[in-house]
Amino acid sequence: MTETKVTAQTIRAMKxxxxxxxxxxxxDFPMARLLDExxxxxxLVGDSLGMVVLGYPDTTQVTLAxxxxxxxxxxxxxxxxxLVADLPYRSYESVESAVANARRLAAAGAEAVKxxxxxxxxxxxxxxxxxxxxxxxxxxxxxxxxxxxxGYRVKGKNHPEQEALLADAEALAAAGAFALVLELVTPPxxxxxxxxxSIPTIGIGAGPDCDGQILVTPDLLGMLxxxxxxxxxxxxxAAEQMRAVVKDWKKGVESQKxxxx
Ligand code: KIV
Numbered sequence: 001m002t003e004t005k006v007t008a009q010t011i012r013a014m015k016x017x018x019x020x021x022x023x024x025x026x027x028d029f030p031m032a033r034l035l036d037e038x039x040x041x042x043x044l045v046g047d048s049l050g051m052v053v054l055g056y057p058d059t060t061q062v063t064l065a066x067x068x069x070x071x072x073x074x075x076x077x078x079x080x081x082x083l084v085a086d087l088p089y090r091s092y093e094s095v096e097s098a099v100a101n102a103r104r105l106a107a108a109g110a111e112a113v114k115x116x117x118x119x120x121x122x123x124x125x126x127x128x129x130x131x132x133x134x135x136x137x138x139x140x141x142x143x144x145x146x147x148x149x150x151g152y153r154v155k156g157k158n159h160p161e162q163e164a165l166l167a168d169a170e171a172l173a174a175a176g177a178f179a180l181v182l183e184l185v186t187p188p189x190x191x192x193x194x195x196x197x198s199i200p201t202i203g204i205g206a207g208p209d210c211d212g213q214i215l216v217t218p219d220l221l222g223m224l225x226x227x228x229x230x231x232x233x234x235x236x237x238a239a240e241q242m243r244a245v246v247k248d249w250k251k252g253v254e255s256q257k258x259x260x261x
Contacts, residue, residue: 006041006082008112008134008178014041014211015200021179021212023202024220027053027070031217032077040081042179042202044114044214045071047086047144052218059143062088064101068108075109084136085110089144098124102133114181116142118168122175129176137172139165140206141184154205156189165189166196173199181214182206184231205231 004010014021023042026032027049035043049070050056064087071085085105092098092115102113112134115121128135140155156162165185172180179200182190187207194201194210203210215232218224222234223242 003080005080008082008136011042011082011200012178015198021200021202023212023214024217025052025215026074026077026217028073029076032074032079032081032083035217036077036079036081042212042214043074043079043081043083045074045083045085045110046114046216047088048216049086052216052224058146060089060147062086064088064091064104068104071105071108071110082111083109084112084114087113087115092121092124095123095127099127099131102128102135103131106133112136112178114138116144118164119171122171125172125175125177135175135177136202137169137177137180138183139168139172139180139185140182140190143183152184154184154186156186162189162192165193169193169197169201173197179212182210205229 011021021042022040023044024035024040025044025046025048026035027045032043045067047059047062047067049066050059050062054062054066056062067085067088075083087098087101087105091101105113113128114136115124116138118137118139125135141152143152146152156165169180177199179202180197181202181204182193183204183206185206187209190201190203190206191209200211202212202214204214219229219232220235222237223239225239
């Protein structure tokens with residue numbers, strides 16, 4: 001990876017060159033800066049923001065104003081990485097709202113936007129791309145649909161789902177998406193999609209055979225000890241370390257002798 005600014009074209013070219021794409025999420029200035037300094041080429045201000053930062057039960061309560069606020073913070077890191085932002089729930093139901101809201105995220109500092117869905121949003125994708133904003137797709141388990149679907153379920157387990165995933169991936173590529181997140185897609189289906197479409201696939205819980213991988217950074221760092229996920233083994237126990245440091249500091253403060261008056 002060179003030191004030059006990463007663009008959507010750079011990410012596409014990584015697939016052509018056979019270079020794996022390691023992407024992570026960030027929601028603020030220090031996290032974006034640290035990931036960038038570690039050489040991550042694609043940083044996503046995901047609407048996972050809702051759960052991992054704002055304390056919502058899922059992503060459906062995240063607003064565009066909240067996304068703009070956090071995109072601005074991450075963009076202040078001026079990353080070399082491509083900074084992608086999620087269009088939140090119901091912010092891209094029509095072509096007009098999709099373009100207007102993608103422009104708002106771009107004005108906040110996003111260099112590309114992501115939204116969930118395939119053929120159902122291909123008109124919106126085409127219009128966003130035509131407006132000059134690069135677009136990244138998201139297929140498989142769609143967190144913004146958790147309430148309709150009644151939970152988070154692996155996708156691609158049967159033939160109709162496999163056919164739908166392929167048709168959706170092809171529709172997104174044809175509409176101009178530069179890359180595609182595959183979330184909780186069965187590994188053989190993720191592998192087949194990766195071989196069949198020209199744009200990079202970036203997997204999360206979709207097996208090793210995607211063009212890249214993405215994780216929610218607090219999950220990777222073990223910052224959220226209140227739940228565990230099958231597809232992520234934290235590489236750090238940040239929550240435990242933080243508790244220990246805070247307890248130790250508190251003890252130090254409490255053991256200081258009071259000033260005698
Ligand atoms: O919101 C998010 O963090 C995401 C990733 C899980 C890909 O969409």
